[in-house]
Amino acid sequence: MIMKRREFILQSAALTSASVFGANKVFAFSDEIIGQNEKKYRLDKNWVKSSSAELPVNDCHEMVQDGSQRILLLTNETKNNVIFFDKRGKLLKTWGHDFPGAHGLTLIGEGKDQHLFITDTVRHQFYRTTVDGKLITTWDFPMESGKYTEAKQFVPTETAITKDGEVYVADGYGSQYIIHYDTLGKIKNIFGGRGDQEGHLDNAHGICIDYRRKPETLIVTDRTRCCFKRFSMAGKYIETISLPGACVCRPVIKGDYLYTAVLRSPNLDTVNSGFVIILNKENKPISVLGGSAAVYDENRKLKPFHQTMNLFMHPHDVLVDDDENLYVCQWNSGKVYPYKFIPA
Numbered sequence: 001m002i003m004k005r006r007e008f009i010l011q012s013a014a015l016t017s018a019s020v021f022g023a024n025k026v027f028a029f030s031d032e033i034i035g036q037n038e039k040k041y042r043l044d045k046n047w048v049k050s051s052s053a054e055l056p057v058n059d060c061h062e063m064v065q066d067g068s069q070r071i072l073l074l075t076n077e078t079k080n081n082v083i084f085f086d087k088r089g090k091l092l093k094t095w096g097h098d099f100p101g102a103h104g105l106t107l108i109g110e111g112k113d114q115h116l117f118i119t120d121t122v123r124h125q126f127y128r129t130t131v132d133g134k135l136i137t138t139w140d141f142p143m144e145s146g147k148y149t150e151a152k153q154f155v156p157t158e159t160a161i162t163k164d165g166e167v168y169v170a171d172g173y174g175s176q177y178i179i180h181y182d183t184l185g186k187i188k189n190i191f192g193g194r195g196d197q198e199g200h201l202d203n204a205h206g207i208c209i210d211y212r213r214k215p216e217t218l219i220v221t222d223r224t225r226c227c228f229k230r231f232s233m234a235g236k237y238i239e240t241i242s243l244p245g246a247c248v249c250r251p252v253i254k255g256d257y258l259y260t261a262v263l264r265s266p267n268l269d270t271v272n273s274g275f276v277i278i279l280n281k282e283n284k285p286i287s288v289l290g291g292s293a294a295v296y297d298e299n300r301k302l303k304p305f306h307q308t309m310n311l312f313m314h315p316h317d318v319l320v321d322d323d324e325n326l327y328v329c330q331w332n333s334g335k336v337y338p339y340k341f342i343p344a
Contacts, residue, residue: 047340056335121157275290
């Protein structure tokens with residue numbers, strides 16, 4: 001029987017996934033150094049100690065580390081929406097059964113004052129909770145903005161929170177607006193939206209506040225156009241950070257670096273897709289995990305990135321812990337746990 005190309009790709013990817021955490025399997029790249037320049041890693045293939053029977057996950061969407069050094073994973077598996085691990089991969093606790101569209105996870109505050117912001121793409125809402133799962137505030141679709149007439153138009157994917165508690169939410173799967181709320185939860189500004197101008201967005205999947213330079217600014221994902229866009233805190237467009245060939249998810253900043261999971265390359269919808277890019281303080285790519293390194297043409301323009309090894313399937317988020325270990329969780333990837341990478 002002749003195997004069709006797509007069937008071959010799907011089977012190959014499935015075997016690659018199984019070899020990472022499957023029993024008595026050896027991951028082909030476990031001894032390889034992955035990445036370039038000052039950001040090189042080795043895969044810790046035995047990080048998670050749990051089994052899918054005791055700890056089911058669906059899409060592993062995002063991760064954060066709290067003040068107790070615990071690793072928190074958000075999944076849209078309603079048996080356990082939020083999962084706590086220690087850095088060695090031991091299961092500590094779980095909570096959450098009410099977020100079928102759990103997507104964005106943001107941690108704010110310090111010590112006992114830490115809180116989580118969770119977006120739900122199915123319920124068309126976003127929430128503030130305690131770290132241990134007590135619901136504090138629910139935001140419904142922003143009808144008062146004048147941009148929405150019904151809940152299904154609002155499909156929030158990510159939040160960013162200022163130091164004084166103002167909230168920016170990215171409607172990345174809905175109408176593509178960034179809605180800015182004041183500390184009382186009232187709409188202060190709205191910008192972005194669909195369109196072809198520089199300040200418009202298409203798949204505004206992620207958002208973060210960039211404190212690496214003063215004044216701080218917002219970095220917003222424009223995933224369909226393979227770039228991030230920088231805005232002032234008041235919503236004024238500043239610049240585009242182009243990453244051709246890379247449908248980027250949310251920007252994650254740790255120290256001087258910006259980390260991002262790349263879901264796939266454009267026009268590549270198979271599971272055999274995706275990689276991770278790390279950019280420096282000048283937002284120049286200096287390391288790529290599982291993909292091609294940065295190459296520039298004669299006009300100093302980046303050539304398109306692409307996957308070079310079957311390491312990831314739809315990576316969706318990156319976490320950098322306090323020891324500079326890297327964790328990558330994945331969407332639509334056979335319900336695998338996040339991968340952990342140790343600096344080489």
